[in-house]
Amino acid sequence: MRTSIIDRVFQQEDINFLLTNRIPRRLATTFIGWFSQIEQPLVRDLSMAAWTMFAGSLNLHEAKKTQFASLQDCFIRELKEGVRPIDGAADVLVSPCDAIVGACGRLEGTQLIQAKGFPYTLEDLLGNPRLIALYRGGSYVTLRLTSTMYHRFHAPCRCEVRDLTYISGDTWNVNPIALRRIERLFCRNERAVIHARVADSTQSIALVPVAAILVASIHLNFVRIPLTLKHKGRRRIPCRASFEKGEEMGHFRQGSTIILFGTDGLELCETVRQAARIRMGEPLMRHRRESPSSN
Numbered sequence: 001m002r003t004s005i006i007d008r009v010f011q012q013e014d015i016n017f018l019l020t021n022r023i024p025r026r027l028a029t030t031f032i033g034w035f036s037q038i039e040q041p042l043v044r045d046l047s048m049a050a051w052t053m054f055a056g057s058l059n060l061h062e063a064k065k066t067q068f069a070s071l072q073d074c075f076i077r078e079l080k081e082g083v084r085p086i087d088g089a090a091d092v093l094v095s096p097c098d099a100i101v102g103a104c105g106r107l108e109g110t111q112l113i114q115a116k117g118f119p120y121t122l123e124d125l126l127g128n129p130r131l132i133a134l135y136r137g138g139s140y141v142t143l144r145l146t147s148t149m150y151h152r153f154h155a156p157c158r159c160e161v162r163d164l165t166y167i168s169g170d171t172w173n174v175n176p177i178a179l180r181r182i183e184r185l186f187c188r189n190e191r192a193v194i195h196a197r198v199a200d201s202t203q204s205i206a207l208v209p210v211a212a213i214l215v216a217s218i219h220l221n222f223v224r225i226p227l228t229l230k231h232k233g234r235r236r237i238p239c240r241a242s243f244e245k246g247e248e249m250g251h252f253r254q255g256s257t258i259i260l261f262g263t264d265g266l267e268l269c270e271t272v273r274q275a276a277r278i279r280m281g282e283p284l285m286r287h288r289r290e291s292p293s294s295n
Helices: 003-023 025-035 041-055 073-075 129-135
Strands: 092-094 099-106 111-115 118-121 137-142 152-154 157-168 191-198 204-210 234-236 240-242 246-249 258-261 266-270 283-287
Touching: 099 240, 129 191, 129 204, 137 266, 137 283, 191 234, 240 246, 258 283
Parallel strands: none
Antiparallel strands: 092 283, 099 137, 111 118, 137 258, 152 246, 157 191, 157 234, 157 240, 191 204, 204 258, 266 283
């Protein structure tokens, strides 16, 4: 019996992997991006019902509004005031989004982990020598947003965005099954690299929103240029924007992953561990407390 259950689980994983990663990914993503914006009640209701059947409950009781014009309007929904309290401790950086924690810890030089046995490097992910040197040996955390979660992301602390690079790429699924099978997956997909200076501090953070199949097109509130798969390669976008802790920075069209980096003076909070669920506004990192000097 137990063997049969395990076999079925592996079969389901195989089917999931084949369905999401063996189709024309960019074409499917572009189509769903168009389809999800159709503001027609029947299309909206049928597509939302289908999505709920496959993905689960959308938890719309927290949404600011209960009626939506389209599938996409539902996925990028705003929340009611107060349902995501922001931790106010001065030394704490909060989670930018609702998520399931993936691989996390300290970088070994410039190397970090995608999944067990699958390392990748800052060089491959960021591609910016200055940022690679800055975040070497720092802390990182992978935050996976499922398709049913709240899809907006927010500033982890009071900060100023100093640098933005958009990198066009593929649209592999970024669920755990794919992460265990596709090497350097995050480095292959469409992503943005947002580098920010922490206010009143010498520390810096980098948020790397990574898009995925059916989810490409990352929207950032602080740039006028739309980030879409139509752009090719790497594109540095001039920008300068200041944020308060918890202020909205942007959103995914449906859900994906954010990798957050902190420089060496920042460390993960004790509650942040792989497979834990975290909500936007909850403690994620903190400024390292210096040990008192011995006399």
